[in-house]
Amino acid sequence: MSATEVTERSALNVAPGSLVRVRDADWLVTNASPTQDGLLIEVTGLSELVRDTRAAFYEHLDEIVPYDPRKTKVRADDSPKYRRSRLWLESTLRKTPIPLGEGRLSVSTQMLTDALGYQRSAVRKALSNDNLRPRILLADTVGLGKTIEIGMILSELVRRGRGERILVVTPKHVLEQMQFEMWTRFALPFVRLDSGGIQRVRQKLPATRNPFSLYKRVIISMDTLKQDRYLNHLRKHQWDAVVIDESHNLTGSGTQNNSLARVLAPNTEALILASATPHNGNKESFAELVRLLEPTAVGPDGDIDRTALDRLVVRRHRHSAEVAREVGDDWAERKELQHLLVDASPEEDAVAQELADVWLYPTAGTSPYSGENKGLFPWTLAKAYLSSPPALVESVRNRIRTLGEELTVAQQREREALDRLLTLAQASAAGPSAKIEKLIEYLKGIGISKTSEMRAVIFSERVPTLLWLQRELQAHLGLKAEQVAVLYGGLSDVEQQEVVESFKLSSSPIRILVTGDIASEGVNLHSQCHELVHFDIPWSLIRIEQRNGRIDRYGQRHAPQITTLLLRPSHDKFAGDVRVLTALVKRENEAHGALGDAGALMGSYSVAAEEKAVESALSKGQSLEDVIPSPEAVAANDADPWLSFILDEADHHVDTTTEVTVSERITTGLFPSDAAYLAAALEEVFETPAASQAAGGVEWREHAGYGLVELSPTDDLRQRLSVLPQAYLADRRVVDDMKLAITPTLAHASLKEARDDRSNQKGLWPEAHYLGPLHPVLDWAGDRTLARLGRDEVFVVRGDVFAPTVLVLGSLTNERGQVIATNLVAVSGTSVQPFADAAEAFDELGVTHDRSNPSPVGDVDDLQKLIPTAVDAAEEHLRLTSEAAAQDVRRRVSEWSDRVQEWVDASESQRQIEELRARTRRVREEAEIARTMLPARRLARPLLVIVPEEN
Incomplete structure (x- = not known):
């Protein structure tokens, strides 16, 4: 098709920035897109009766009359320094999307982020013309800032006119964290549909109404969204962009998560998947993620196309060249790993003796277990024992309940063995715990107390252990109830978010966060903490790495200290098992330094597969070296082990070099800053004779020496901010007196003040918000300007x-x-x-x-x-x-x-x-x-x- 053959596929020639007349009113077109029902235009009102109103019209339902640009009238500008002309031009160009193929990053590098080079390279790949649509899997390992990369991509999509309707799906315990980052860093307001948010929607909408028609930018949890009633609404809803965090949870064919992903993927223009562990060791599972991004990237035979993978996937780690050269002091290196081996008490030793002789290493044919898999359950008991006496008591009781009352001869024999073990476990639980005593000694040694500022995160796999630790630590350290918090899946989404957000505040009473592996994914715990204790050890390098990444991540200014607690029984074989587990943690630490990716050691990239391999090694009496190669051995192979696993190729290399650019902002030069544009718009629109005086419902005060401006929002501006947390809007008086930081220095200081103020009763959200180029107040000012200065x-x-x-x-x-x-x-x-x-x-x-x-x-x-x-x-x-x-x-x-x-x-x-x-x-x-x-x-x-x- 030649240039002259560019067709008018619709009789209506409009584009973003066009002026149209519909229903006897004038409108500015913000988006124009085809639908099954014809061309749909989204508009902002310009005429008096519809000013600032947002609406949408279908070509076949309404008469849409574009203004003929040839009939545009000319008008002399009599304002000082041609302020009106500059305002009209600036507002018009801000409303005009930049081209899809624009190679420069227009706004994302001007937000409240460090905008590191490796993050910019991920954004460029997502927006690359090599992809038909913006689709990418952000597979960077733990701690590199995938949330920042998500925000940068979404910012660029918004500036390109492709980010009006956005859905973000996250685990429920990080809903507020994601909302906080999108607003404070990128000025993108999202509504958070946790259980409280959903309740508010139900009060506004009838049950049959699509809840996603009420809000255009939504953050919601996977658990909520995959329910049938939401799936039915999603099938009828189109998105500009969908983000799915921790996307490795999507791969199971036939699962609710996978069904949800298959509904969302074809119904969105842009798709961003994020996961530090993007596959579970199964090539087909990973292929399912790639297929969601681009169906043709995986052949009918299941093979993944290499070139497609290069286009669709970003994978870096802490020690990748492009990362290491940039993070510097903003990511302190770990201290030397600490192992605290604790000799078992007599009661604990008695349990270990029973476990080893009867369950783990019985003489041939004498195992009491009556189930089908005789090799698995004994190690379930061993893991529970190494966690805590209450965990073992619960595991034994659960097995007794499973056996029931009517028993076979084999089951009766197992029941008798379980009863003996239960008696010993209960005696151990009633007596002193050597691990607890050692943990208390360690916590006191690092300064944990009722009046100190020191904090620690303690991980355990078992819920009984978490609850037991909460009680014991509070009692033995003399802490108040609110100073020892527990985070686990049994809490509601609101309770989980409250714990996570509180721990980030200097003013938080929490001194010890006891958590299960629910917190090993997605949660940032490093702002106030650099001490992490493994009270029990996962039998997976990947899980250990995920846990450590909660405090060992970009932005950590204090050297993280990782400590493990291991019970050492006197039984020779059982003590050998403990030595294997000790070496497991050591291997993860070595891989962290040498490879940046612990999953590369065992090469299965699956928590379950790693646990099974470690369990097999223990049952066979193998050494760790028999199961897990050294980092040096893996590093000696020049191939990328992660990609080699996916592609079944030993020689695949990916170029990870990044061109670093200091600033790429696309600007007009009509105003020296966003604040200057906002001030001029307010003075013009509200005819304010002086910036310090109130007129038309807006009071504007500029504190130039502090980099701060204040204004009192109008009703229509308040409406644009109403999706943000009501507590934040009320506590910080945002809807009455909006404080805007006009310099990154002040904005960062405001964030830090909210986080570090020990008297803070208003939460993590800052008092002064950064006036970035996408801030809703600038969009509002642009709409008001265009409505006032003619059409x-x-x-x-x-x-x-x-x-x-x-x-x-x-x-x-x-x-x-x-x-x-x-x-x-x-x-x-x-x-x-x-x-x-x-x-x-x-x-x-x-x-x-x-x-x-x-x-x-x-x-x-x-x-x-x-x-x-x-x-x-x-x-x-x-x-x-x-x-x-x-x-x-x-x-x-x-x-x-x-x-x-x-x-x-x-x-x-x-x-x-x-x-x-x-x-x-x-x-x-x-x-x-x-x-x-x-x-x-x-x-x-x-x-x-x-x-x-x-x-």
Whole structure:
């Protein structure tokens, strides 16, 4: 298709930034996309009765009349320093999405993050033109900041007009953490639908109404979302972007999690999956994740395409070159690993003797276990014993309940052995615990007390051990009830979030957090803590690494101390088992330093598989070296072990080098800062004669020396913030007196103050929020500005030109309403001068933030005739210059369609498999999506008329 064949697939020629008239009102188009019911345009009201109202109209239901850009009126700007012109231009360009293929990062590097190079490289990969749509698996190992990468990607999607409707799915204990990071770092407000949030929705909406129609940006837990009533709503809902954190939980075919993922994946434009452990040791499970991202990336035979993997997956670790050279002092190296071996008490030794002689190492044919797998249950008992006496008591009682009352001869024999073991375990539980005594001694030694500031995280696998530790530590350390917190799956989602968020605060009463492996995924515990104790040891390197990553992660300024507690019984064989477990933790520590990825040692990348291998080694009396190779042995192989496992190849390499760029912000130069733009907009819109005076419901105060501004929000601005936590809005008085930090220094200080203030009763959310480029207050100010300064008009100003010149913005969009390319040109007579971006154009034309305005330009009516000529010239220039972008899109769509056809052809011989038929339907849907990516519309809009200075 040639440039002249860019088709008008809809009779309606609109694009983001267009002005339209619908139902006798004027509207600004913010998005235009095709649906099964025709073209849907999303708009913001400009006319008085609909000002600031957001609405959506279907082409076939309403008469939508675009303004003809050739009929745009010209208007002299009489404001000081051409403030109105600059406001109108800035607001218009902020509302105009940047092109899909823009290689620079526009806003994500200007948020409240460190924006490290390796994180920027992940964002670029997600937005790369190599992908038909933004789809990526963030598989960085623990602690590198995947949440920051998620926020950066979402920020860029929003600026590209592709982030209006976003769904974020997380484990329930990190719902608030995700909401907090998205708001404080990226100024993206999300509603949090935990159990409390869902209850509020039910009060607002009838049961039959789709809850996702109420909120456009939602954070919700997997456990909630996978319920049938939500799945039914999701099948009818389209998203711009979906994020699924801890996405390794999606891979089980036929599970509720997997069913949810299969509903979401085809119903979203962008899909971001995140997991430090993205597969469970099963190649097909990992292929399922890749298939969610891109159906054609996994062949009908199940093989994963290598080139697709390079496009779709990001995987780095702590000691990857691009990471290590950047994290510096912001990620302190671990202290030397500590093993505290504790001699068992007489009561504990008696239990160990019984376990070893009767259950673990019985003479041939004398094992009392009557179940099918005689090798597994004894080690379940051993793990419980090594955890705590209460854990062993519970395990024995559970087995007795399973046996029931009517027993066979073999079962009766097992019951008798269990009764003996239970008696010994109960005696051990009633007596002193050597491990508890050692733990208390250690905690006192590092300074844990009722009045100290020191904190520690203690991990255990067993809930009885957690509850026992809570009681014992509180009693023996003289701590108050609120100073020892327990986090485990039995708590509600709200209770889990409260514990996690409290522990991050300096003002929190919690001194010891006792937690199970629920906290080993996704939770950041490093802001106030650098001491972690394994009260019992998981039999998995991956699980140990996940636990350690709660405090050993980017942002940790104190050297993390990892400590293990191990009970050492006197029984020779059992003591040997303990030595194996000690070596297991040591191996993880060695892998952390040498490889950055403990999963690479055993190569199964599965917690369950690692546990089974360790258990087998113990039962056979093998040494650790028989099961787990040394880090040196793994490092000697140049191949990436993680990718080699996936691809069954020994020679696969991935280039992880990253080009580091200090700043990439795309700006106009019309205002020296976002704060300056906001101040000018408020003064113009509300006609405030002085920044310190109140007018029109807004009071604006700027504390320039402190980098702080304050304003009192209007009702429509309060509405935009209403999705944020009500406690935050009330405690920080956000809806009455919004404090905005206009420098990163103050914003970081505000975050730190909220976290570290020991008298803080208002939680982790900061008092002053960073005024980043996507902040809702700037979006609100832009809407108010455009509504006030006219609709089908452009301003006339003086500048550095020799003859009257019209600046015109051309845009090429696809059928989905997405901007493919933009073209900014200055038209003067028959001359057309293109510019690389707005900053270059305004600088060369002399439209700067400090240019004086001696008086309004006269005789503007004579300039009116320039507009249609300039629009025609710009459209022709756009037709010619956008052909390169159009050709590139057509090439990529063609390649994608070819891949789809190759996949379909390869699947023909296997079509009898029902699962494959379902995949084929998904692949064919990809072909239709590709078609809608083709260029469809061109639009040229006058932005400004510039006349010579002497006019």
